[in-house]
Amino acid sequence: MLVNKKKTPIPEQDPKERIKNFDEVALGYDSELALKEAERCLQCKDAPCIKGCPVNINIPEFIRLIKEKKFDLAIKKIKEADNLPATTGRVCPQETQCEALCTLKKIGEPVAIGRLERFVADLELQKGFDIPKIKRKNDKRIAVVGSGPAGLTCAGDLARMGFEVHIFEAFHEPGGVLIYGIPEFRLPKKIVKAEVEYIKSLGVKIFTNVVIGRTYTVDELLKEYDAVFIGTGAGTPQFLNIPGENLIGIYSANEFLTRVNLMKAYKFPEYDTPIKIGKIVGVIGGGNVAMDAARTVLRLGAEEVHILYRRTEEEMPARYEEIIHAKEEGIIFDLLVSPIRFIGDEKGKVKAIELQRMTLGEPDSSGRRRPIPIPESNYIFPLDMVIVAIGTVPNPLIARTTKDLAFTKHGTIVIDEKTGKTTKDRVFAGGDIVTGSATVISAMGAGKISARSIELLLNHNL
Amino acid sequence: MYKIFKKIELAPEVKLIEVYAPLIAQKAKPGQFVILRVSEKGERIPLTIADTNLFKGSITIVFQEVGKTTKLLGKLKEGENIIDLVGPLGNPSEIENFGTIIGVGGGVGIAALYPILKALKEKGNYVISILGARSKNYLIFRNEIERISDELYLATDDGSLGYKGFVSDVLKNILDLGKKISRIWAVGPTIMMKVISELTKPYGIKTIVSLNPIMVDGTGMCGGCRVTIGNKTMFTCVDGPEFDGHLVNFDELLLRLKTYKEEEQLALKLLEEGEEFKIASK
Numbered sequence: 001m002l003v004n005k006k007k008t009p010i011p012e013q014d015p016k017e018r019i020k021n022f023d024e025v026a027l028g029y030d031s032e033l034a035l036k037e038a039e040r041c042l043q044c045k046d047a048p049c050i051k052g053c054p055v056n057i058n059i060p061e062f063i064r065l066i067k068e069k070k071f072d073l074a075i076k077k078i079k080e081a082d083n084l085p086a087t088t089g090r091v092c093p094q095e096t097q098c099e100a101l102c103t104l105k106k107i108g109e110p111v112a113i114g115r116l117e118r119f120v121a122d123l124e125l126q127k128g129f130d131i132p133k134i135k136r137k138n139d140k141r142i143a144v145v146g147s148g149p150a151g152l153t154c155a156g157d158l159a160r161m162g163f164e165v166h167i168f169e170a171f172h173e174p175g176g177v178l179i180y181g182i183p184e185f186r187l188p189k190k191i192v193k194a195e196v197e198y199i200k201s202l203g204v205k206i207f208t209n210v211v212i213g214r215t216y217t218v219d220e221l222l223k224e225y226d227a228v229f230i231g232t233g234a235g236t237p238q239f240l241n242i243p244g245e246n247l248i249g250i251y252s253a254n255e256f257l258t259r260v261n262l263m264k265a266y267k268f269p270e271y272d273t274p275i276k277i278g279k280i281v282g283v284i285g286g287g288n289v290a291m292d293a294a295r296t297v298l299r300l301g302a303e304e305v306h307i308l309y310r311r312t313e314e315e316m317p318a319r320y321e322e323i324i325h326a327k328e329e330g331i332i333f334d335l336l337v338s339p340i341r342f343i344g345d346e347k348g349k350v351k352a353i354e355l356q357r358m359t360l361g362e363p364d365s366s367g368r369r370r371p372i373p374i375p376e377s378n379y380i381f382p383l384d385m386v387i388v389a390i391g392t393v394p395n396p397l398i399a400r401t402t403k404d405l406a407f408t409k410h411g412t413i414v415i416d417e418k419t420g421k422t423t424k425d426r427v428f429a430g431g432d433i434v435t436g437s438a439t440v441i442s443a444m445g446a447g448k449i450s451a452r453s454i455e456l457l458l459n460h461n462l
Numbered sequence: 463m464y465k466i467f468k469k470i471e472l473a474p475e476v477k478l479i480e481v482y483a484p485l486i487a488q489k490a491k492p493g494q495f496v497i498l499r500v501s502e503k504g505e506r507i508p509l510t511i512a513d514t515n516l517f518k519g520s521i522t523i524v525f526q527e528v529g530k531t532t533k534l535l536g537k538l539k540e541g542e543n544i545i546d547l548v549g550p551l552g553n554p555s556e557i558e559n560f561g562t563i564i565g566v567g568g569g570v571g572i573a574a575l576y577p578i579l580k581a582l583k584e585k586g587n588y589v590i591s592i593l594g595a596r597s598k599n600y601l602i603f604r605n606e607i608e609r610i611s612d613e614l615y616l617a618t619d620d621g622s623l624g625y626k627g628f629v630s631d632v633l634k635n636i637l638d639l640g641k642k643i644s645r646i647w648a649v650g651p652t653i654m655m656k657v658i659s660e661l662t663k664p665y666g667i668k669t670i671v672s673l674n675p676i677m678v679d680g681t682g683m684c685g686g687c688r689v690t691i692g693n694k695t696m697f698t699c700v701d702g703p704e705f706d707g708h709l710v711n712f713d714e715l716l717l718r719l720k721t722y723k724e725e726e727q728l729a730l731k732l733l734e735e736g737e738e739f740k741i742a743s744k
């Protein structure tokens with residue numbers, strides 16, 4: 001049988017239309033398209049794709065079930081390993097994970113594993129999901145700090161193992177970056193809410209508005225709980241530390257996205273939280289967060305949105321798909337430029353940025369070619385809004401209030417990678433708080449490892 | 463849900479509420495604040511914890527109705543609920559026996575100053591309090607502060623009570639007496655804290671101010687609350703809210719506070735029109 005070399009395309013909203021709304025860009029497969037794509041899978045015996053998935057979903061098996069139109073069983077198979085499939089099917093960087101190792105890559109494009117995963121997950125969400133029957137098997141209690149993908153996964157797995165699990169979340173809504181960071185048009189909030197509901201239906205209790213390090217300390221949690229998992233992410237924004245950075249109109253990507261996604265500033269004044277949108281907007285950075293911020297501000301009515309990045313498109317850490325989407329929507333890429341200072345008007349509002357042109361030199365420790373400033377190449381670029389998306393670091397609250405917990409100089413928690421164990425007795429950690437900003441699925445993988453270790457510790461004293 | 467036990471109007475558009483929040487009540491220390499949300503579509507706003515009652519499991523908040531959220535909060539009745547309340551946030555005040563300290567409070571900031579002065583008094587400090595407001599009605603928490611003060615001075619803009627003029631004038635008179643003052647706390651409108659900090663600088667007396675920038679999360683995740691202290695950018699919610707007044711760039715803060723002026727006015731106007739509409743259609 002001849003295999004189609006290309007992935008079955010996924011229907012998308014027209015760029016001209018979608019920049020006017022916050023609806024999802026990728027519309028998803030229907031069953032016909034899903035069957036067509038599932039046909040492409042070779043059902044490889046050694047299944048290299050599985051090794052590329054941080055939670056080791058049995059990919060050929062779920063695709064086989066799709067082929068046989070057993071969609072219910074396909075999603076059950078995925079959920080054995082992945083608690084949030086509608087989310088991962090959408091936002092996983094599949095091209096560097098499962099799909100990167102797919103055998104079909106030798107002759108063309110890999111199987112669209114993510115799209116198939118999304119298809120069966122969405123189908124289940126439409127119908128309402130089956131809740132596995134879980135018996136409380138023991139009286140041990142676990143506290144999970146943070147309700148991002150790491151915390152939700154760890155909690156979900158522990159609940160299935162029969163533990164009583166309480167999640168503590170600082171914000172008024174659970175979900176972490178899935179709720180406050182990734183925009184609606186890539187990951188609809190109703191999907192995240194449904195996935196959170198699923199975790200709750202496993203028996204997990206979520207307490208919002210509790211800041212660990214303030215409301216309770218980790219040490220206090222240890223008095224009430226048998227183990228603690230820390231999944232607080234890396235949410236503190238970094239700034240450039242250049243003159244004028246505190247002018248009005250300069251936002252961190254986190255503030256901008258939180259106002260828009262979590263607080264729904266795009267619906268002001270129906271919602272109370274405001275946001276000020278500029279006409280000409282500069283987004284500093286070249287990662288997924290920069291792309292999300294740029295595409296969001298465009299949808300909020302900015303006339304011109306420029307990505308300001310100091311290397312070239314090749315070195316951009318953003319997913320290829322997102323760069324393409326951004327370009328289709330009309331985002332302008334100003335490459336090989338580095339910000340020197342911001343210039344404000346008499347009211348303290350940003351009105352321009354001074355940029356210096358760069359050229360690429362030798363590769364640095366990350367393997368990417370290092371940007372080198374070109375002398376006397378500075379120029380002034382007028383704009384009236386800036387979003388700084390140059391990365392985030394772990395929040396310092398837990399570090400400042402927890403004894404015996406070792407941190408690296410980057411502020412991340414030191415763990416044993418195989419077990420998720422920290423240097424503090426009965427305390428585990430995983431996700432961005434350990435790795436720095438990474439991916440949804442790697443955070444989930446870390447949550448799973450810790451859940452397993454907690455089970456071994458509490459039930460078998462290992 | 464966080465139930466309002468008690469509500470008192472302290473002055474025109476200044477209200478005190480006692481809210482059931484036992485966890486926060488147990489933990490709160492002077493100088494800390496909460497962030498709350500009044501409705502599903504509401505904004506998150508920071509308010510200082512003015513007092514706690516462990517027996518009732520409640521915290522006291524005193525606020526001035528300046529915009530939509532504080533107005534909506536002001537409309538809630540005893541027995542009604544605040545949907546979200548998180549805290550205690552921010553670093554506690556540094557409370558030690560310094561010797562003689564002066565607390566300067568302006569407007570609704572007087573309520574925020576109260577727990578700090580109370581703790582300082584309990585530590586054995588000699589407490590001199592200077593309170594100021596527009597006029598007599600607005601001089602809230604007078605009795606509470608009097609109880610914990612060794613000396614109390616009042617000032618009003620219109621002279622309806624105490625000295626006619628600003629708290630800074632009163633403070634200057636006291637400083638010029640030459641008594642040894644170990645530390646000063648100034649809590650009130652940003653402009654007041656700026657004036658007081660400028661005044662005390664030549665005297666070389668450490669002056670602590672409690673900053674009130676616009677916030678979103680209150681946990682260090684957005685950077686919206688950033689202020690310049692010395693030459694460094696700090697986040698008020700995790701590094702503050704108290705800072706050395708002599709290092710604060712107040713002009714930057716004053717400008718940043720105006721970021722959403724137009725949006726705030728629009729929200730308020732719609733709120734008020736909505737009300738008129740409701741009354742008209744009754």
Ligand SMILES: Cc1cc2nc3c(=O)[nH]c(=O)nc-3n(C[C@H](O)[C@H](O)[C@H](O)COP(=O)(O)OP(=O)(O)OC[C@H]3O[C@@H](n4cnc5c(N)ncnc54)[C@H](O)[C@@H]3O)c2cc1C
Pocket residue numbers: 091092093145146147148149150151168169170171174175176177178181182183210211212213231232233234235257288289292395397398430431432433437438439440441443
């Ligand atoms: C804009 C944006 C786009 C992204 N796009 C992608 C993408 O397309 N694909 C992808 O794979 N990854 C993406 N990522 C990265 C991904 O979202 C993160 O790697 C992932 O969410 C990390 O999960 P986590 O559970 O470790 O932390 P988080 O998702 O950050 O969750 C941490 C949670 O802990 C809470 N918390 C923090 N401190 C405390 C405390 N002291 N007490 C209580 N609660 C606390 C926080 O409020 C938060 O809810 C993106 C990130 C951003 C910001």
Ligand SMILES: Cc1cc2nc3c(=O)[nH]c(=O)nc-3n(C[C@H](O)[C@H](O)[C@H](O)COP(=O)(O)OP(=O)(O)OC[C@H]3O[C@@H](n4cnc5c(N)ncnc54)[C@H](O)[C@@H]3O)c2cc1C
Pocket residue numbers: 495505507508509510511524525526527528529530531532533570574673674675676677703719720723726727729
């Ligand atoms: C740490 C902290 C503690 C605070 N404690 C108190 C308190 O105990 N009691 C109290 O009444 N207020 C306090 N504030 C100020 C309070 O948060 C604001 O008054 C409130 O956010 C206004 O919300 P609003 O929607 O009612 O008005 P908005 O519509 O947001 O604003 C209306 C007017 O208030 C001004 N304003 C907005 N935000 C602030 C702010 N953060 N500080 C000062 N003025 C502002 C605006 O410039 C505008 O003129 C505190 C602020 C911080 C950061």
Ligand code: SF4
Pocket residue numbers: 052053054055056057059082088089092094097098099113114117441
């Ligand atoms: S969870 Fe992510 S990496 Fe794993 S199979 Fe699904 S899309 Fe691939």
Ligand code: SF4
Pocket residue numbers: 040041042043044047048049050059060063101102103104110111113
């Ligand atoms: S490697 Fe590709 S073709 Fe082979 S089983 Fe996995 S998805 Fe199917």
Ligand code: FES
Pocket residue numbers: 676677678679680681682683684685686687688697698699700
């Ligand atoms: S309020 Fe967001 S960082 Fe301080």
